[in-house]
Amino acid sequence: MDFRKILFIFLGMFITLDIFLVYAWNQTQQAVTAPASALDIVNEMQNDGITVPLLASDKHTGSYVSAQADNSVLLDDRTSLDSSWTVRVNNGLLRANLDQLIKLGNSKTKQIASLEKLAKRKSMVIKGDEYDYDSVATRQAGKQANGNKVIVFSQKVFDGKLFNSDLSEIRFSINDQGELVSYTQRYLAKKTQLRDPSELTTEIKAVTVVYQYNEIANNQKILDTNLVYSELTQVDGDIIYVPSWQISVQDTSGKVREQYVNALNGTLLK
Amino acid sequence: MIRQLLGNIWRRTKQLGLYVLLGFAIMVSLLFSLALWQSPQRSLDSKTTNSQQEVVSMHSYAEVYDFSGLVVNESSSAMAIIDFRPSTDNLVSKVSAYKVKASKQKTLSASDYLAALSADQTVVMQFPDQVAGKVVQRILGDQYDLPSKATINYIQLNAQSQTVTFYSDANHHYYRYPVQNKQLQLPNLLSKKHVVAVKWSEADQQVKLLYEEAINLQKYRYLVTNTDLQSFANVLFTESKQVNTTQDDNNNLVYADGENKRLTINQTSKTGVFDVFNSKKKLPNVSGVMEDGYDMLGNIQQTSDSINYFASENNGDTLIYRLDVNGLPIFNLDKLGLVKFQMISAGHQQVDFSGTTLQVPLPVNDDDTVTLPSTADAETWASQVGINPDKIEDLRIGYYWQTDTGDTVTLQPEWFYKYDGEWQSLGTNPATRTGGS
Numbered sequence: 001m002d003f004r005k006i007l008f009i010f011l012g013m014f015i016t017l018d019i020f021l022v023y024a025w026n027q028t029q030q031a032v033t034a035p036a037s038a039l040d041i042v043n044e045m046q047n048d049g050i051t052v053p054l055l056a057s058d059k060h061t062g063s064y065v066s067a068q069a070d071n072s073v074l075l076d077d078r079t080s081l082d083s084s085w086t087v088r089v090n091n092g093l094l095r096a097n098l099d100q101l102i103k104l105g106n107s108k109t110k111q112i113a114s115l116e117k118l119a120k121r122k123s124m125v126i127k128g129d130e131y132d133y134d135s136v137a138t139r140q141a142g143k144q145a146n147g148n149k150v151i152v153f154s155q156k157v158f159d160g161k162l163f164n165s166d167l168s169e170i171r172f173s174i175n176d177q178g179e180l181v182s183y184t185q186r187y188l189a190k191k192t193q194l195r196d197p198s199e200l201t202t203e204i205k206a207v208t209v210v211y212q213y214n215e216i217a218n219n220q221k222i223l224d225t226n227l228v229y230s231e232l233t234q235v236d237g238d239i240i241y242v243p244s245w246q247i248s249v250q251d252t253s254g255k256v257r258e259q260y261v262n263a264l265n266g267t268l269l270k
Numbered sequence: 271m272i273r274q275l276l277g278n279i280w281r282r283t284k285q286l287g288l289y290v291l292l293g294f295a296i297m298v299s300l301l302f303s304l305a306l307w308q309s310p311q312r313s314l315d316s317k318t319t320n321s322q323q324e325v326v327s328m329h330s331y332a333e334v335y336d337f338s339g340l341v342v343n344e345s346s347s348a349m350a351i352i353d354f355r356p357s358t359d360n361l362v363s364k365v366s367a368y369k370v371k372a373s374k375q376k377t378l379s380a381s382d383y384l385a386a387l388s389a390d391q392t393v394v395m396q397f398p399d400q401v402a403g404k405v406v407q408r409i410l411g412d413q414y415d416l417p418s419k420a421t422i423n424y425i426q427l428n429a430q431s432q433t434v435t436f437y438s439d440a441n442h443h444y445y446r447y448p449v450q451n452k453q454l455q456l457p458n459l460l461s462k463k464h465v466v467a468v469k470w471s472e473a474d475q476q477v478k479l480l481y482e483e484a485i486n487l488q489k490y491r492y493l494v495t496n497t498d499l500q501s502f503a504n505v506l507f508t509e510s511k512q513v514n515t516t517q518d519d520n521n522n523l524v525y526a527d528g529e530n531k532r533l534t535i536n537q538t539s540k541t542g543v544f545d546v547f548n549s550k551k552k553l554p555n556v557s558g559v560m561e562d563g564y565d566m567l568g569n570i571q572q573t574s575d576s577i578n579y580f581a582s583e584n585n586g587d588t589l590i591y592r593l594d595v596n597g598l599p600i601f602n603l604d605k606l607g608l609v610k611f612q613m614i615s616a617g618h619q620q621v622d623f624s625g626t627t628l629q630v631p632l633p634v635n636d637d638d639t640v641t642l643p644s645t646a647d648a649e650t651w652a653s654q655v656g657i658n659p660d661k662i663e664d665l666r667i668g669y670y671w672q673t674d675t676g677d678t679v680t681l682q683p684e685w686f687y688k689y690d691g692e693w694q695s696l697g698t699n700p701a702t703r704t705g706g707s
Contacts (some may be wrong), residue, residue: 004288007288007289007292008288010292011288011291011292011295014292014295014296014298014299015295017295017299018295018298018299018302021298021299021302021303021306022298022302024302024306025302025305025306064630064631066632066633190633192633194631194632194633195631196353196355196356196596197356232630233493233630235493235632235677235678236632238632238633240493240630240631240632242630265629
């Protein structure tokens with residue numbers, strides 16, 4: 001091949017490279033258009049292979065809430081429970097071991113339904129009507145070391161939403177035969193709404209915040225979202241909770257983790 | 271000969287042209303590679319959206335330019351609702367949904383203006399100071415086609431006449447919109463509410479709402495949130511190609527991009543001043559200034575849900591925003607929690623702000639309250655402590671920021687007066703006051 005041909009080839013390559021570089025540089029000089037709407041960002045997520053369920057832009061309201069973990073409610077009311085049980089209260093944690101196991105059902109759905117009825121009975125659970133089934137906490141609890149399954153009920157805040165805190169949980173231990181063996185309970189007292197409710201970040205906006213903080217990678221799946229109350233800080237014995245969006249994200253290996261967005265100001269909670 | 275010369279040039283060009291072209295192509299690729307390396311990070315694809323993360327969500331116009339009072343006018347009296355925010359939020363969503371007919375406008379005499387404002391069986395929502403017509407339109411909807419130069423102080427709802435009326439103190443003018451299909455129904459605002467008797471009054475061309483009796487107000491406690499002001503520099507200069515940091519003669523830290531932005535941080539007082547320069551030649555009108563003020567709040571991340579518009583000064587070229595609680599402004603001696611936006615000139619905007627804010631409320635006892643005297647008693651007390659009442663430019667109830675520890679603050683209800691352009695705590699006559707310190 002003669003030298004001139006080589007030069008022509010190089011010229012062709014550099015002209016091609018220059019066209020690409022000019023185009024790329026031009027892109028960086030273009031003014032960024034108006035910020036994306038939440039829907040635009042959801043489209044981007046879907047383009048990244050992220051599975052996104054149908055998200056709502058309904059408006060919710062909520063406010064800061066305070067509560068106290070250091071209380072004697074469970075200690076004071078433990079005598080209301082079935083006297084044949086072994087009940088201990090230590091540092092705010094109540095442990096109840098049943099003398100006779102209670103059949104709840106073979107399926108998880110039946111077990112949850114049975115526990116919901118059981119929790120309303122004062123001889124079974126102290127202030128049980130203040131708790132509700134928590135699917136996310138149940139999934140997080142997994143199985144105990146003895147192989148028993150755990151179903152978690154969390155305490156409700158004023159508006160029916162749940163506290164996202166192990167200081168407000170009842171953990172029911174269930175054996176392979178679908179029988180309730182024991183449970184542990186913690187209780188948050190002196191729940192106080194600290195301000196008038198104000199409008200919260202929407203569900204769709206919360207999911208886009210998590211994406212924008214790069215906490216959802218390509219090809220991951222958003223399982224579900226819930227509005228819960230998460231701990232923000234503690235001051236003088238009071239725990240301050242803030243309404244927050246709980247977003248469950250499943251990675252490609254099937255592992256699920258939760259991300260939380262402060263629903264009052266739309267920032268990611270770490 | 272010329273032909274021969276041209277022929278020689280052509281042959282030479284043919285020989286060298288390839289080398290010249292190749293050299294040129296290499297230079298261009300080097301140049302643009304360098305330019306790309308130095309330019310800000312941008313997406314290379316052709317998407318028109320920008321999913322650049324918004325660290326903090328911006329609050330709406332309604333949340334920033336929120337009301338400072340709610341009054342129910344009855345036949346013989348007027349009652350102000352103390353914890354009015356949920357009620358005004360509810361009324362705003364109703365008024366935004368009304369379908370209305372074309373407005374009627376009128377300019378009234380001072381006495382007729384006051385009479386109209388205090389008309390029986392009406393509800394009046396009060397802004398803390400004038401709010402531009404276009405901003406009101408953003409809050410309530412395009413059906414209220416208020417002029418952008420109009421300034422609105424009150425919004426009155428009349429269920430009997432089915433009208434929504436916007437009142438402007440500036441020229442005693444109103445804009446009245448008839449509501450279609452009898453949609454306007456007023457809720458019973460007085461039941462189970464904390465209310466105080468008030469009286470509409472006019473003095474020195476200003477409409478005032480006077481509290482006719484003592485007012486009992488809750489004290490509050492908050493957790494102080496301190497943001498390092500230097501972190502604002504990252505946010506404020508994202509589009510700048512280069513930012514230089516220097517220290518001025520007063521030991522302030524100065525960030526400047528050499529083009530149109532400058533941030534000066536006073537590390538002692540934890541306050542900042544942000545200057546933005548542009549090529550505009552004409553000052554915006556009052557609506558434009560308020561829209562720029564709102565945008566600037568977002569730019570400097572002052573989006574706490576407690577930061578609200580407080581006052582307009584210098585013929586609308588200066589806007590003051592303050593932290594507030596339950597619609598009442600918070601005053602701090604060191605000007606923490608205050609944002610001042612100014613149009614210095616047509617091409618120069620300046621905003622003073624602090625990195626200290628109050629976001630997280632703390633529990634208080636319900637009986638931890640303070641009873642403040644009526645407006646008349648407060649004025650009497652002012653003269654007793656040596657303040658010339660003729661020189662008091664304004665008198666308002668607010669909260670005094672009292673730092674307890676480094677992290678917590680107590681907000682104590684107080685009367686505040688404006689004197690020589692500055693707001694100060696009046697304190698109250700111990701004989702007429704209960705609670706507080």
